[in-house]
Amino acid sequence: MNLNYMALAVPVFLFFIGLEYLIAKRTGKKIFNFTSSIANMNVGVAERLIDLFTAGSFYFFYDYLHKHYAMFNIKPTILTWIALILATDLVWYWYHRAGHKVNLFWGFHVVHHTSDEFNYTAGTRITVFQAVVRTLFWSVLPLVGFPASMITTMLIVHGLYPFFTHTQLIGKLGILEYILVTPSHHRVHHASNEDYLDKNFGDMFIIWDKLFGTFAKEDQEAQYGLTKQLDSYSFLWQHFHFLVEIWYAAKRENGLVNKLKIVFGSPSDFDPEIRQIVEKKFLSRHKVRVRTQKFRLYVIGQFSFMVTILFFLLLFEHQTDLFLQIMTALFILITVINCGAILEQRRWVFYLEVVRGFFVILTTFYYFPHPTTFAVFAILTISSLAYFSTLQKQYLNTLYGSQSA
Numbered sequence: 001m002n003l004n005y006m007a008l009a010v011p012v013f014l015f016f017i018g019l020e021y022l023i024a025k026r027t028g029k030k031i032f033n034f035t036s037s038i039a040n041m042n043v044g045v046a047e048r049l050i051d052l053f054t055a056g057s058f059y060f061f062y063d064y065l066h067k068h069y070a071m072f073n074i075k076p077t078i079l080t081w082i083a084l085i086l087a088t089d090l091v092w093y094w095y096h097r098a099g100h101k102v103n104l105f106w107g108f109h110v111v112h113h114t115s116d117e118f119n120y121t122a123g124t125r126i127t128v129f130q131a132v133v134r135t136l137f138w139s140v141l142p143l144v145g146f147p148a149s150m151i152t153t154m155l156i157v158h159g160l161y162p163f164f165t166h167t168q169l170i171g172k173l174g175i176l177e178y179i180l181v182t183p184s185h186h187r188v189h190h191a192s193n194e195d196y197l198d199k200n201f202g203d204m205f206i207i208w209d210k211l212f213g214t215f216a217k218e219d220q221e222a223q224y225g226l227t228k229q230l231d232s233y234s235f236l237w238q239h240f241h242f243l244v245e246i247w248y249a250a251k252r253e254n255g256l257v258n259k260l261k262i263v264f265g266s267p268s269d270f271d272p273e274i275r276q277i278v279e280k281k282f283l284s285r286h287k288v289r290v291r292t293q294k295f296r297l298y299v300i301g302q303f304s305f306m307v308t309i310l311f312f313l314l315l316f317e318h319q320t321d322l323f324l325q326i327m328t329a330l331f332i333l334i335t336v337i338n339c340g341a342i343l344e345q346r347r348w349v350f351y352l353e354v355v356r357g358f359f360v361i362l363t364t365f366y367y368f369p370h371p372t373t374f375a376v377f378a379i380l381t382i383s384s385l386a387y388f389s390t391l392q393k394q395y396l397n398t399l400y401g402s403q404s405a
């Protein structure tokens, strides 16, 4: 059977997250936070999901560039594979450095840094926007002459490696510290300590940071997260807040040149007041953080259910027709938004439940277009509409406790 073995990354990553959690608990290290970990893994789920629909187009894009504009025709040999891994990593270094130095790119990359905790769940915080920007940077590889098949294989390795550098449990790794990007190096990159800002951009090899003057050794305890932490676990807000900030900052400026200066300016010169303005506009002012046991169970339950569906959707990618793929993807996407909004105690999550239910009904009816299916769903829909507000109240009460009603 033609299975998509990349799906195995899902259980492998979950295994390492679980292992890290258990070791941390045993050794009394407080490196996990429920809300933050769920928010981190949510981002990863969405990325894997959207990758299902975009990965193919990246291949065609590289192939097109290679066929039409390649300078050389590079054949796969041991030497060219080594050249490719170095070239991929060098391009990544500059992509990543630009991601921290240019507002527009930071708007995409900041999502990876929003986590205020540093563990393997932070390693899953990769967004699909990042994948798009990265692809554009890596376009130079087919232009030089590397074939698309080599590049996409290399990108799998390059995509898996950095997950393992997101941990506080592994100390320094001796001689490897001189060659590879180790957890110690990457801890520095994720820290907001003054001495650690804009350091260690490398993904697999630390040589580029040493070569281009951005290397810092881990010699003090790291404070993780952004210099000004985002006060929201909302999936949508975490993804779009900085792009919205850029939009508002650019809108305030007169003339195209000044607007472009905002878009392509440096995040360190960005007016911090803009954050307050957009937060006032878009974020709820009445934050209640209630954490009932039922709430946790509901979040964990739906997260586990979603990840299981994601795993099978990826694994049986070639056996699933497009309709089911899209419906399942929409279902997962709504669940991801739901998980984020629930962490924020949003009341509109109930409407997401309704939409989720609608997708299930539509999909079932598509595959079993029988009058009985229709009748059952019609009765269910009518009765739930009749009791809509009671159901809503009950649902919010159960999740958030009586305060929210």
Ligand SMILES: [Zn+2]
Residues within 6 Å of the ligand: 096, 099, 100, 109, 112, 113, 189
């Ligand atoms: Zn970064």
Ligand SMILES: [Zn+2]
Residues within 6 Å of the ligand: 112, 123, 166, 186, 190
């Ligand atoms: Zn990272």
